[in-house]
Amino acid sequence: MTRVLIADDHELLRDVLRSYLEAEGGFEVATVADLPAALSLIDEGQSFDLVLLDYAMPGMNGYEGLEAAIAKAKGMAVALMSGMAPAGVSERVLACGAAGYLPKTLPARSVVNAIRFMAAGETYMPLDMMRRQSSTEQCDVGLSQRERQVLSGLCAGLANKEIARDLGLREPTIKLHVKVICRKLGARNRTHAAMLARERALC
Structure with a gap:
């Protein structure tokens, strides 16, 4: 069962999204x-x-939220998610390690597929937004969510051991991620x- 938390101040949208997902089957929606309220549930x-x-x-x-x-x-x-794409949303969302950005204007089937995709650990961004990104933004698209987390640690000046501790991984795994990140960014x-x-x- 895939558990999804939807936080939105529009009651109708919350109900519609929940209905879509529950009708699809395999989803438990809060x-x-x-x-x-969302942070409170996580704290619990x-x-x-x-x-x-x-x-x-x-x-x-x-x-900030x-x-x-x-x-x-x-x-x-x-x-x-948003009804209108904020300026620079693609790079900001990906750079901070989020799972993606979901426009409320997507068709119902696309919304369900995007939610399932992100819940499975993948990163989602609408294709038209991806096409509008500059070449430097495309470099970020090539980084996995885990690689972005490791990159965030590098930007913070953390050692591999500290990044491994924060992410619950082994230090050799972090070393491998660092090598891949350097290759993707063209870094020495x-x-x-x-x-x-x-x-x-x-970052």
């Missing part, structure tokens, strides 16, 4: 009306395969990778 120890947050609902304060939810969710996939070493990431607003 809904709340604002960010504090409830686990979700995907936490879907409305960009403009109470408590969000734009991307998204980043707060990602920090508190500790490994759960967290994604952003971990320090150069962090520098390039900052220049491209990836």
